[in-house]
Amino acid sequence: MNAPLPPTALPLVEPRPVPPAMLGALREHFGERCSTALAVREQHGRDESPFPVTPPEVVVFCESTDDVAAAVTLAAEHAVPVIAFGTGSSLEGHLMAVQGGVSVDVARMTQIVRLNAEDLTVTVQAGVTREQLNREIKDQGLFFPIDPGANASLGGMAATRASGTNAVRYGTMRENVLGLTVVTASGEVIRTGTRARKSSAGYDLTRLFVGSEGTLGVITEVTLKLYPLPEAVSAAICHFPSIDAAVQATMQTIQMGVPIARCELLDVNAVRAVNAQSKLGLRESPMLLMEFHGSAAGVKEQAETVQALASELGGEDFEWASTPEERTRLWTARHKAYFAGMQMSPGCRTVTTDTCVPISRLAEILNASVADADACGLPYYIVGHVGDGNFHLAYLVKEGDAAQRAVAEDLSAQMVQRAIALEGTCSGEHGIGLHKMGFLVDEAGAGAVAMMRSIKLALDPKNIMNPGKIFTL
């Protein structure tokens, strides 16, 4: 078993400094959009992970693919690391500048390049966030379903193969990216994919870049599938006597083929946290939040099927919501769970797991993980995209308390080994980053990781694209 990387021990290799000639050239190209101010650099040397801030040497704010290509071309010439930065919401240390270098900020690349409502596709610049996209396409009766919680950039979501609450019905970024514009490690611009829904033309470069965490190139534009807004949407909360009962209801729903659009678990700790923060007055027991999309009749049918099987498993206190306002209230619980959970123990940081298993194994891993968590004495809460077999157990550890952190990391590692033994994955949706490099070897095997390394070296021979992430070279 490979230990997770202790977040206080970053694998700092010898940093590769930005030479004055390169800095001068960046300043010439970017003018005021090039910054070496400490505050700016520090803001770009952190994400939502508990790793210590590890700033890049310089930050450039890009407004176009050409800007990114200019920065990467200079970096390639000087063999300096390049780290793409969207909204900074990644969770596994993806953005730490462990070898220094230049942060390529794409947050100002917010253009909807082209909306083709008649084809259910859109091309956006990498800095467009999912909320911006959904605001801008709503008038056309369309939506983009991938919802990782954070209002992440679509470039970042592609880079980490994000998913979230709707993946059980609509898939993840893996299924919903049709094509990309990428700046390669040499600064060249390539396009992958087309706007056709399918293709058998050559290697699937699109899906090679989706989930590559910035280690093969910088994604500057993303072409996405869109969906017609469903004719009817209905959401429900249902309370269960135990996590096991909630998970059994989920498993049966999936196994019956009900096309449920969202199926989220909150454990009693998460419910307590959102109650405390948002005064929702929810009954404090494990609960599922579900959503159904379709025609009015179809939604009714799905909802009745799930209600019947949930009731048999002790599910009760169904609360239904059909208007957007009622649904927003119900979903507040889920969307606020992350920050509400952290506020259970002020001054704490979270150690968050991300395992995903085949649906039939979900009860086994969740029950065992809950037993471990209850025994360890640390505060924790669970939220999960259980329809996918994916859940997050967040341990709350006191900032700077090495012993507590060690307990949490040890339990996290045990959970990963359990997930792998159950034919699942160490990361359902957050990626490998710095934190899970050891787990990747446990899961994929040394041969598969060696193959990933070969691809990396072939496409980025100077190892400048987000070096030190996913694996070490």
Added chain:
Amino acid sequence: MNAPLPPTALPLVEPRPVPPAMLGALREHFGERCSTALAVREQHGRDESPFPVTPPEVVVFCESTDDVAAAVTLAAEHAVPVIAFGTGSSLEGHLMAVQGGVSVDVARMTQIVRLNAEDLTVTVQAGVTREQLNREIKDQGLFFPIDPGANASLGGMAATRASGTNAVRYGTMRENVLGLTVVTASGEVIRTGTRARKSSAGYDLTRLFVGSEGTLGVITEVTLKLYPLPEAVSAAICHFPSIDAAVQATMQTIQMGVPIARCELLDVNAVRAVNAQSKLGLRESPMLLMEFHGSAAGVKEQAETVQALASELGGEDFEWASTPEERTRLWTARHKAYFAGMQMSPGCRTVTTDTCVPISRLAEILNASVADADACGLPYYIVGHVGDGNFHLAYLVKEGDAAQRAVAEDLSAQMVQRAIALEGTCSGEHGIGLHKMGFLVDEAGAGAVAMMRSIKLALDPKNIMNPGKIFTL
């Protein structure tokens, strides 16, 4: 524009002979399952494409991943080409042994390794065909939807990123392969993916191998998503006054978000051909074959929606089928179209196109292609997975008639350029093989193809895995 490869001019590079030491070692390992008989070699040097038979030097019949690894290890040692062979139903010259070498036949690898009905997953050996799989899982109330027409092997379907009639609802092999066992170019065995429905753990090696046409390694086992057999299935034929009207109905169906499971076009020539062959007595006009999956009420609702919009476009003579027997009769037309079409002109070979465009562009490319085809004087027919924006126009050319073939290839090339201009692809589902190498450069650009080459060289430095396909090195 890059011309398609004339099928009479195979790019034979200097063949790389199987040295006696390797042949001896293969015979020792495989015994009677190693053959150099001309008939066996010729059977392994052809596919459904019009390329001339180009046999490998030796054929080995594998029964396990270890058998494949043994053959590839020897081939790697002696730098001899390896071509994986399933059922021989590929269409673009994938199986031609243009550099000689060893054909690794996996057709005897027919084990269902593990069915996990409770997770809707199955792992099969590469030689299991889609029909065998569906027979073996039917009792469990499950099915695997990807249906490329031919009873292809699932290893081959993964290798060519196949799709077919159900892709509009269920996706292609891209979306339905969860993991693979692969013998790499050095003879090592790796696993990609897990049985979890999603993962963000490292590069997506699964999707790199799906569609790699045997050029990166040999797929020996495939883990697939399965689906519960729908509660209700309804199929319908609808006749239209023109191809344009049929395509408009398709476009509106997709744009409205109707979850249609199959939506196939037959032009009047295809209808005539199946009538002549199978005495179906169908009205000889362009027609759509549609299928709806869901609950009884859901299917009824979908069918009513589509019938209403088809009627507005002049669709008539709806013929519905709800029992399996009635459905089989309707689908006979589609499934027999390929061979029925060929029999329109005995002694002919077909030149088949495979473009796929964004759905809104489908009428434009189909109307232009029909005009070209009508003007050229060659017999032709059209069948299409039009719900995906994908169709096949098959020109019938006299065997050995170079002038006719040139006309057909020229029109095929024009259609590809049109598809690319409409942001589509030269290959929706058949792959690149030998035939479309030039088109791939037109579509993806030299930079993206160079990236594919880099990946190929990194994973197969001796260029032994199906060399000379997709691109030349």
